[in-house]
Amino acid sequence: MHKKGILINVDPEEELDVINAIARELGLEAKINLRLAGFPLKHITSPAITTSSEWSKFGIPVQRAKEVIQKVLRFEYLIPNGLMVHLGSQITDIGAYHLVLEELIKLAADADKIGFDVKELNLGGGCGISYLDKAEWNAIKRKISDTSDTTWANELIGYNCNNEWISEELYCSFTPDTFIQKLFNGTYTANRTFKERLEELGLPKIVVEPGRSLVGNAQVTLVRVCHVGTTPSGQNLVHVDAGVNHHSQNIVVPEQLHRMEIANRIDSEANFETFIAGNLCYTGDLLCRIKNTLNGKPKRGDYITIYDTGAYSDFFASNTNSFPRPAKVMVTKTGKDRQVVKRESPFGVFHRDVDWKKLK
Template sequence: MNHFEIRDGVMHAEGVSLEAIAAEIGTPAYVYSAATLRRHARVLREALDGHAETTDALIAFAVKANSNLSVLKVLAGEGLGADTVSEGEIRRALAAGIAPEKIVFSGVGKTDTELAFAIRTGVLEINVESAAELDRLIAVAAGLGARPDIVFRVNPRVGSGAHAKITTGAPADKFGAPVEEVMALYARAAASNHVRPVGLACHIGSQITELSPLKAAFAVLRRMTLDLRAQGFEVHRLDFGGGLGVPYFDRPGEADPVDYAAVAAEAARGLDVQLAFEPGRMIAANAGVLLTRVIHVNERPDGMRFLVLDSAMNDLMRPALYDAFHDIRPVRPREGAAGPYDVVGPVCETGDTFAKDRVLPPLEAGDLAAFMTAGAYGATMANEYNSRPLVPEVLVDGDRWAVVRARPSYDEMLAREAVAGWLIP
């Protein structure tokens, strides 16, 4: 259950009508269900608790998927930590009440300033992705008189994901270091007085719907753990990353969390390591929708029919970036036959197209519609292209709802910029 359903002829988020939200704050707007966030967190926790090897695993929510403070606070209440890729994300996690010892700092391009902030904050681990980063981290830690725990991110040469742009473990991808290089870097780090190598990590892609690539990647970390220990090095932690796919409502494609946990447990059997997981999409995607309104239907003489919405690619980038599918549903369904539409937004780009030849129920000017499965990588990627105000976010919890990021006014948008002094008469 994802807590978005038709009641009395109108789509609701839990106990709140989406029509009521649109009437109050306008459209477009993201709407999140706290109940769905909690449910998905608990489903994964229960799956992991089914195996001794994964019972104490850290679930570090990928903040890049949805960084709203209220969303993070809901998940912190479920005991989740945070997987972060910038100082800003670390600060968001802390502001949401997530303890430093539950924060993982990942990313291929951490600056020295960000590394220093992570060290001073006392995050659980810094995931090192290259020799160059290790050198810089040692220098930063030495300057602070610190010795942070580090984990090496391995590129296992196992790439997977729903699109080439979200595959992160293939040989040509920028993430992590090859197995042979990590083995050498581990030895180098162990000889340093300024970092403490404690484990290995991998993350091979996003929206993965088959477990075989994950199983192969986990097996690489298992072999490396045994090899490193045979050389006398300590390996206490394995970070298995995230990437587990979600069903896009009426489309199949979900790897069962129970099966996922079993694969992870088998890979860790007998190793006596602390495990970490970095789910993002599987927790947040189906917990949110993008609420939009039809501006008009443009029917051309040649038979083309464009459904023009007030949401655009700057509000939901995924279709333009990844050809991503999002189910589109009317908030108040009309009677009548379904038909094909090209679904587009108002931005002056041909790429501002959400779907082509999508068969949808009848929709007319003024109707509300919802992009489903929009709770992950939606608002976090949104921008103000074409000087369109940044899309607001709403959290629903039972019968309560609140705007948790407001839509800026045009005056507020303009006030963020300063005209160069010499241009002012």
């Protein structure tokens, strides 16, 4: 643990006892951060990927933070290191980070006074990316506020019943670089910036854990068109040879929409609005429950590029309906390609099955 430089983000509170007991048994000390949640953050992203608000399955409630900080000091084998929060994913409002950082700074100042030396503030991941440009995304949001024919079965997506947007934003006004600038140059109080306030606190190490913002825009998924038709209700429907097990983000985030394009017809400027269905055996297997716009009407055998699938897209990759999982190919800046994940074989799908006839 401590010898190896391992740092543990503690969540939930009970882990303090568990980690202390293990450290005692090993004759080591454990360096810990407290992971906090329960901040008054409303609708900062999709509810399913909000991990620090009052409705969160993660984190020690921030309301108990002072007590827990004191409690840590009583554990013989724990070395206090800092405070940690992971707000959620696809956070596009810098104000959410400012709210949390302000709270962490206040707590850190109090903690330092009682001997819990806050050497580190960890802000987790969450920096958003753009899936669409601003105008496109705003137009789509306007369109789906009137659900008729724009969402699957006219279901309410992204809005609450008062017509307020309460979900993920697919346009982000900052990049990872400008995110850091906006974060620390933002105004704290009395015209001080967060950077200045952190300097006053002794400049604890600031840690971020970027995920999506590093890889989200770096991948595309290619699917093949199997059939082009309509639903019984007359909606355009394109069936492709991949299901939500290979493009899964919108299982938990229904508003997650990706730009799509017929790959073998990129010069076409036609517009074809359609739902895109996967190849699994249930109707919920839609690559998005919001209509997509393609560059023309596809036909069987065409390829569709799904853009910006580098983060969380094959999160739930599985062998649903016994389909093998696809390969992944890396293309370098200079145009060289290299397979990085092999295509699964039918043997790969069934190799765990037990031949019970051979069992005695």
